[in-house]
Amino acid sequence: MNTPIRFSRRHFVRTTLSAGALIGAPAVLSAEAQASKRVFKLGLIGCGGRGRGAAQEALEAGKILGFNVQIVAIADYFKDRALQTGRQFQVPAERCFGGPKGYLDLMETDAEIVLMATAPLFRPRHFEAAVKAGKHAFIEKPVAVDPPGCRRVIAAGEEAKRKGLVVISGTEMRHDWDYRRTHQAVVVEKALGRLYGGRVSFCIPSMFSTKPIQPRNADDLVRTWQSWIALSGDHLVEQHVHNIDIANWFCGRPPMSAVGFGGRSRRCAGDMYDFFSVDYDYGDGIHIHSMCRQVNGCWNWTGHDFVYERGRTTGDNYAKPQASPIPADLPQGPTSAVQEQIDTLYYVNKGEPMNQARAVAESTATAILGRISAYTGQQVTWKEIMEDSDMVPEHYQLTLRPSAEDFENGTVEIPVENSVPLPGKKP
Numbered sequence: 001m002n003t004p005i006r007f008s009r010r011h012f013v014r015t016t017l018s019a020g021a022l023i024g025a026p027a028v029l030s031a032e033a034q035a036s037k038r039v040f041k042l043g044l045i046g047c048g049g050r051g052r053g054a055a056q057e058a059l060e061a062g063k064i065l066g067f068n069v070q071i072v073a074i075a076d077y078f079k080d081r082a083l084q085t086g087r088q089f090q091v092p093a094e095r096c097f098g099g100p101k102g103y104l105d106l107m108e109t110d111a112e113i114v115l116m117a118t119a120p121l122f123r124p125r126h127f128e129a130a131v132k133a134g135k136h137a138f139i140e141k142p143v144a145v146d147p148p149g150c151r152r153v154i155a156a157g158e159e160a161k162r163k164g165l166v167v168i169s170g171t172e173m174r175h176d177w178d179y180r181r182t183h184q185a186v187v188v189e190k191a192l193g194r195l196y197g198g199r200v201s202f203c204i205p206s207m208f209s210t211k212p213i214q215p216r217n218a219d220d221l222v223r224t225w226q227s228w229i230a231l232s233g234d235h236l237v238e239q240h241v242h243n244i245d246i247a248n249w250f251c252g253r254p255p256m257s258a259v260g261f262g263g264r265s266r267r268c269a270g271d272m273y274d275f276f277s278v279d280y281d282y283g284d285g286i287h288i289h290s291m292c293r294q295v296n297g298c299w300n301w302t303g304h305d306f307v308y309e310r311g312r313t314t315g316d317n318y319a320k321p322q323a324s325p326i327p328a329d330l331p332q333g334p335t336s337a338v339q340e341q342i343d344t345l346y347y348v349n350k351g352e353p354m355n356q357a358r359a360v361a362e363s364t365a366t367a368i369l370g371r372i373s374a375y376t377g378q379q380v381t382w383k384e385i386m387e388d389s390d391m392v393p394e395h396y397q398l399t400l401r402p403s404a405e406d407f408e409n410g411t412v413e414i415p416v417e418n419s420v421p422l423p424g425k426k427p
């Protein structure tokens with residue numbers, strides 16, 4: 001699901017710069033210097049559009065930083081995809097793994113960094129395995145589909161910290177320099193005064209199938225993961241997490257509660273909603289309105305608008321901090337997707353355990369909070385899904401099925417297509 005995220009004009013101009021114009025890009029290296037370049041061996045789990053894109057961007061990031069980056073192992077649920085991607089990146093067939101447990105074979109290889117870009121359902125399990133194996137990780141967003149999954153990612157992130165591992169998330173905008181500088185100016189240095197509230201949006205045309213999927217088995221579910229709540233988390237989680245992540249970052253914390261609405265009348269495939277509208281209460285009188293929709297012929301907007309005491313920002317248009325939040329020797333990439341890979345290699349090389357696991361897990365949990373509220377029609381609190389197991393156990397323990405473990409154990413039950421959550425009590 002490679003939906004482009006709308007960035008500022010400045011961002012667009014930067015993406016069109018040639019590699020030679022990159023700030024901080026090293027000069028052409030001599031043969032001797034080439035030979036002595038630091039080697040990074042990378043593994044990739046999930047060979048779809050994003051996974052292959054991330055691998056390509058890691059190679060580009062390596063060139064920018066003057067490192068020798070190699071893709072050395074690949075895993076995909078479907079072995080033929082792993083092999084095809086292996087051919088693209090010159091990975092020998094014996095290092096291309098298939099099946100729902102193929103990721104475990106990849107963990108046995110000498111890959112130092114693992115890029116993870118499967119359906120979100122599988123991220124907690126894959127990330128836990130990477131941390132256990134002592135590997136640095138790039139984890140695509142979102143990182144889970146239910147509250148236990150988010151807590152597992154937070155716990156594995158803490159273990160990664162103890163082991164000194166780098167964890168970078170694919171939240172893109174947090175890596176973009178205009179966003180980082182605006183965050184520094186507005187949130188850290190309080191250039192616009194107090195935050196009053198705001199809105200974030202991912203409203204786009206339809207992306208869903210016009211025909212029912214009628215899945216026959218687990219493979220069909222994996223192939224069509226973008227249509228199933230259990231595999232994607234619904235589009236509020238799968239896509240809109242990008243903007244919700246920026247809301248959490250600019251508010252400086254996750255919300256206390258959510259009241260959400262949503263519904264479905266256009267989709268014929270899977271079991272997800274067409275649209276959501278969620279009021280997030282961040283405490284202290286601050287509310288952020290989140291909206292996302294995938295319906296043709298409607299008003300569309302992807303972005304952010306935060307209102308402060310002395311002005312407002314889109315999150316990337318007030319890039320005038322007094323102090324720079326960006327290390328002086330960090331090169332700037334041509335896109336935020338390349339920047340994520342530059343950041344990963346930069347911090348691994350420095351031995352600095354930069355760790356974004358908690359931030360992306362909390363943003364994922366924030367999206368899930370809104371989704372549970374919309375599905376149930378109730379106000380749902382952060383405490384009941386993330387902190388207090390006794391408050392509302394069915395929310396705290398909510399584990400979507402089929403789970404990642406079901407796929408590994410061959411115990412997948414096919415969800416009922418077109419059976420959607422109905423808010424409120426039955427009359």
Ligand SMILES: NC(=O)c1ccc[n+]([C@@H]2O[C@H](COP(=O)([O-])OP(=O)(O)OC[C@H]3O[C@@H](n4cnc5c(N)ncnc54)[C@H](O)[C@@H]3O)[C@@H](O)[C@H]2O)c1
Binds near residue numbers: 049120222238
């Ligand atoms: N940062 C961004 O802007 C952005 C853009 C697109 C997608 N994404 C995210 O990247 C992830 C992948 O999206 P995509 O568009 O590449 O999807 P995709 O369907 O194109 O690719 C997913 C790949 O993962 C494989 N896969 C699924 N489950 C697996 C498992 N258990 N083990 C191994 N392989 C498995 C699939 O076979 C497929 O090849 C999603 O989390 C999505 O939200 C992020």
